[in-house]
Amino acid sequence: MKSLQGKKGLVVGIANKESIAWGCAKAFHEAGAELAITYLNEKAEPYVRPLAEEIGAAIIMPLDVQNEDQMIALFEAINQKWGKLDFLLHSIAFAPKEDLQGRVTDCSRQGFLMAMDISCYSFIRLARLAEPLMKEGGALLTMTYLGSEKVVEHYGVMGPVKAALEGAVKYLAADLGGKKIRVNAISPGPISTRAARAIPNFDSLLQLTRKKSPEHEALTIQSVGAYAKFLASNEATLITGNTVYVDAGFNIMSL
Numbered sequence: 001m002k003s004l005q006g007k008k009g010l011v012v013g014i015a016n017k018e019s020i021a022w023g024c025a026k027a028f029h030e031a032g033a034e035l036a037i038t039y040l041n042e043k044a045e046p047y048v049r050p051l052a053e054e055i056g057a058a059i060i061m062p063l064d065v066q067n068e069d070q071m072i073a074l075f076e077a078i079n080q081k082w083g084k085l086d087f088l089l090h091s092i093a094f095a096p097k098e099d100l101q102g103r104v105t106d107c108s109r110q111g112f113l114m115a116m117d118i119s120c121y122s123f124i125r126l127a128r129l130a131e132p133l134m135k136e137g138g139a140l141l142t143m144t145y146l147g148s149e150k151v152v153e154h155y156g157v158m159g160p161v162k163a164a165l166e167g168a169v170k171y172l173a174a175d176l177g178g179k180k181i182r183v184n185a186i187s188p189g190p191i192s193t194r195a196a197r198a199i200p201n202f203d204s205l206l207q208l209t210r211k212k213s214p215e216h217e218a219l220t221i222q223s224v225g226a227y228a229k230f231l232a233s234n235e236a237t238l239i240t241g242n243t244v245y246v247d248a249g250f251n252i253m254s255l
């Protein structure tokens with residue numbers, strides 16, 4: 001039997017074929033899960049809908065995580081269709097360009113709050129909406145990056161935001177553990193995606209990671225998907241509250 005056979009999952013964060021969330025959605029689908037897939041807005045829909053249809057998604061809906069009505073509508077649709085949810089992947093991040101590309105010291109209040117709201121608080125909000133649907137337990141997954149714990153040049157305000165996200169993972173895991181809901185963050189090494197290319201000098205970060213990591217390999221969305229599939233499955237029982245690396249070992253190296 002496939003590891004996610006019979007399971008229902010929500011995937012938030014597919015922009016296109018390069019997205020980490022797409023690598024995960026494919027892995028979930030291949031492992032037998034039925035999926036709900038969201039797209040940010042009308043502009044994103046023509047890129048996301050064909051991918052969602054390719055893997056037979058049961059629910060395809062818009063979700064801007066700052067839009068509470070869309071959040072509610074999405075979970076109502078999930079409840080109506082399945083009456084339950086087994087796992088959820090949150091794979092989104094955003095910061096206004098001027099705040100992302102400047103010094104953290106100069107970050108605007110508005111930019112900081114927006115980055116925190118979209119990239120961190122939204123995970124907490126999704127967890128709260130998922131909780132009543134995870135009657136038999138479940139798995140909540142999010143994506144973080146090493147810039148949360150080490151200062152990575154040009155990662156800017158996303159560093160503190162990812163640190164908050166990793167903190168939220170621990171507190172959510174403690175809150176929800178009694179209901180057998182596991183909460184984990186995956187920390188991939190750099191992968192060339194639309195969000196990643198917004199980081200100045202991203203190509204040098206890619207090259208540095210490949211050169212310095214023990215495995216000297218370029219990361220792929222497939223390798224992240226394989227780990228996400230494991231964490232979403234019952235095989236990962238008792239694994240919760242962690243940030244796990246899929247980075248060819250880069251995080252252990254001193255530069």
Ligand code: NAP
Binds near residue numbers: 013065066144196
């Ligand atoms: P991506 O393909 O650009 O995905 C980012 C997604 O976030 C896009 O689908 C984007 O929608 C969505 N998004 C932005 N604002 C949103 C909002 N208000 N509501 C709903 N969705 C919103 O980039 P990615 O690299 O796969 O990023 C996924 C996650 O992995 C992020 O958390 C990122 O920080 C993390 N991560 C990435 C890397 C890397 O090197 N790529 C490494 C470590 C961690 P649109 O594109 O349609 O605007």
